[in-house]
Amino acid sequence: MxxxxxxxxxxxxxxxxxxxxxxxxxxxxxxxxxxxxxxxxxxxxxxxxxxxxxxxxxxxxxxxxxxxxxxxxxxxxxxxxxxxxxxxxxxxxxxxxxxxxxxxxxxxxxxxxxxxxxxxxxxxNINTNKLGCYAINFYENNIGMLSPWIREDIEDEVKEWNKINADEAEKIIVEALKNAIGAQARNKWKYAKSILSSWKERNIKSLSDIKADDKRHQREVQTRYSHKNYGRKPVEEQIPDWNMQTPKPQTKQSMADIKELMAKVNQKTAANKD
CATH class of the missing domain: 1.10.10.10 (Winged helix-like DNA-binding domain superfamily/Winged helix DNA-binding domain)
Structure with missing residues (x-):
C-alpha cells in the first residue's frame, strides 16, 4: 500500500x-x-x-x-x-x-x-467518548499533573468498572482516589488501585455498597475495641504507706528537748561572735 x-x-x-x-x-x-x-x-x-x-x-x-x-x-x-x-x-x-x-x-x-x-x-466500535474524563479531571484538580501511563491506567480501570457498573464506574474510581488522599498515601494512584482491587474481591459494585462496607468496618472496629476492654477491673490508685501514717502529737518532753537544743545553738552562735 x-x-x-x-x-x-x-x-x-x-x-x-x-x-x-x-x-x-x-x-x-x-x-x-x-x-x-x-x-x-x-x-x-x-x-x-x-x-x-x-x-x-x-x-x-x-x-x-x-x-x-x-x-x-x-x-x-x-x-x-x-x-x-x-x-x-x-x-x-x-x-x-x-x-x-x-x-x-x-x-x-x-x-x-x-x-x-x-x-x-x-x-x-468501543464507545470511548470522554473515557475517564471525570476521574482524570478529579485527579488533576486534587492531586496534580497526570503522567501518560497513569492516564492510560485510569482509562483502563474505567473500562473494567464499566463492565461492573457503567453508571457509577468513574464515581467509584474517584471515591478510591478520595480515600488515597485522606490516607495521605505517597503514591495516590497506586493506593487507589489497591482499594479498587479490594472492592472487586469483596464484590462491591456501587457507591451504596462502598458506604455499607465502610459502616460495617466501623462496627467491626468498635466491636474489637469493646471485646479488648471487656471484663477489665478499674485501676485503683495506690496510696503510699508514708502518706497513710498519722502524725504523732508532740508531748511536753519533746517540747523541752527542742528548747534545750535551741539554747545550745544560741550559745554556740554567741561564742562565735565573740
Whole structure:
C-alpha cells in the first residue's frame, strides 16, 4: 500500500490543546490528515501506524478509538459481503485554509466533514467518548499533573468498572482516589488501585455498597475495641504507706528537748561572735 506522508498535516487547536489526548494521539491525528490529502480519507492500517510510531497494533487501535470517541475521527468499514475489505478514517477538523500549500480538498466525496454521521461498524466500535474524563479531571484538580501511563491506567480501570457498573464506574474510581488522599498515601494512584482491587474481591459494585462496607468496618472496629476492654477491673490508685501514717502529737518532753537544743545553738552562735 502506497502512503503519502510528504503532504502537510492539519492539527487544529481543538486537537492540539485537548488535555484528554496523549501527545502521540495528536501526532497520529495529524498523520491521518496528511494521508487524507488525495482521497479525503486515510486508508492506512493499524500495522502501518504501529511501524511508523514503533508501538504495538493494539496501542494504535486504542489511540484511534480515543480520537473517534472524542469526535475527531469518523471510521467507516468497507465490506465485501461479511468480509471487511478496507477501513476509511475521516479526520474531522474545522475550516481549512485553501491557500495553504496542501491538496486537501473539501469537495472530495467522503472528504473531511464536521457534520457527517459515522457509520455503525462491528469493528472499532468501543464507545470511548470522554473515557475517564471525570476521574482524570478529579485527579488533576486534587492531586496534580497526570503522567501518560497513569492516564492510560485510569482509562483502563474505567473500562473494567464499566463492565461492573457503567453508571457509577468513574464515581467509584474517584471515591478510591478520595480515600488515597485522606490516607495521605505517597503514591495516590497506586493506593487507589489497591482499594479498587479490594472492592472487586469483596464484590462491591456501587457507591451504596462502598458506604455499607465502610459502616460495617466501623462496627467491626468498635466491636474489637469493646471485646479488648471487656471484663477489665478499674485501676485503683495506690496510696503510699508514708502518706497513710498519722502524725504523732508532740508531748511536753519533746517540747523541752527542742528548747534545750535551741539554747545550745544560741550559745554556740554567741561564742562565735565573740
Amino acid at each position: 502506497k502512503e503519502y506522508p510528504n503532504y502537510y498535516s492539519v492539527t487544529p487547536a481543538t486537537v492540539r490543546y485537548d488535555k484528554r489526548l496523549k501527545p502521540y494521539e495528536r501526532l497520529l491525528f495529524g498523520e491521518i490528515t496528511a494521508l487524507s490529502n488525495i482521497k479525503g480519507y486515510c486508508y492506512s492500517t493499524n500495522k502501518y501506524f504501529a511501524n511508523l510510531y514503533q508501538v504495538t497494533v493494539p496501542t494504535i487501535s486504542k489511540w484511534i478509538n480515543h480520537l473517534k470517541g472524542l469526535g475527531y475521527l469518523r471510521v467507516e468499514m468497507i465490506k465485501d459481503g461479511k468480509e471487511i475489505k478496507e477501513r476509511h478514517l475521516y479526520p474531522i477538523v474545522g475550516p481549512i485554509n485553501q491557500k495553504v500549500n496542501t491538496p486537501i480538498n473539501q469537495n472530495v466525496k467522503g472528504g473531511i466533514n464536521r457534520n457527517v454521521k459515522e457509520n455503525n461498524t462491528s469493528i472499532n
